[in-house]
Amino acid sequence: MEAIQVICTTIHATAAPAGDRIKGQAEARFTILMVIAGLFFSFSAVAQEADGQRLFLQRCAACHNIEQGQNKMGPRLLGVVGRVAGSVEGANYSDAMRSSGITWDRQSLNTFLAAPRQMIRGTRMTVSIPDATQRIAIIEYLERQSPD
Ligand code: HEC
Structure with a gap:
């Protein structure tokens, strides 16, 4: 008990003025929060990357x-x-896909994968991914697989 009192008194005596001390504490807390947030986001980014590939392989x-x-x-x-x-040579496309006039981007892939036959009537692709998070993970995986 006494030892703690001594330490406390020393800290009070040597510490910077109260305003600075509070600022210092707030900064320390902010730094810790940022580190935690940083770790969280890098973990979830890695998890999502793995998820995209896994989902592609499965679905x-x-x-x-x-x-x-x-x-x-x-x-x-x-x-x-x-x-x-509908532009890959030698692929077995439906007329609907060939004449759809779409250029695939994030948005169109997202709509297509949610409900292929609603977007392109007569398409032969019938598999849909109802879960938006899974669609995004798959699309981001596809984006990373570029030919060069
Ligand atoms: C059961 C087989 C099957 C599965 C599983 C499947 N597809 Fe397809 N997909 C097709 C076929 C067949 C076509 C061609 C459709 C057409 O021409 O109408 C196609 C076409 C596409 C196209 C258009 C490609 C282009 O060159 O225009 C995209 C994009 C696509 N699929 C994405 C996916 C994604 C992403 C998944 C997984 C979530 C998936 N497909 C799962 C059979 C499948």
């Missing part, structure tokens, strides 16, 4: 390849972001 890879020059039942999806819909 898309049966019909779509991500490698150059290969088509399965669906066209390869390497470089699909920024590509004109």
Whole structure:
């Protein structure tokens, strides 16, 4: 008890004026918060990256390849972001897809994956991803797979 009192008195005696002390504490708290927030965001970014790939493998890879020059039942999806819909040579597209006039970007992929047949009547792709978070993870994964 006495030891604590001595320490407290010493701190009070040597500490900076009260205003500075409070400011210092607030800054320290802010720094700690930022570190925690930083850790949280980097963890969740890594988790989301892994999620996108995992979801692609689970939900898309049966019909779509991500490698150059290969088509399965669906066209390869390497470089699909920024590509004109229905434009992969040798892929087995429906007329609906070929004549859709879409250029795939985040927004159009998001709408398509939510409900393919609502966006493009007559498309042969029927698989949908109702969960918005999962759609975004998949789209971000596709964005990272560029041909160069
Ligand atoms: C059961 C097979 C199957 C699955 C699973 C599947 N697709 Fe498809 N996908 C197709 C087919 C077939 C087409 C061509 C559709 C058409 O021409 O109407 C297609 C077309 C597409 C296109 C248009 C590509 C282009 O070149 O215009 C995109 C984008 C796409 N799929 C994304 C996905 C994603 C992302 C997943 C996973 C969430 C997925 N697909 C799952 C069969 C599938």
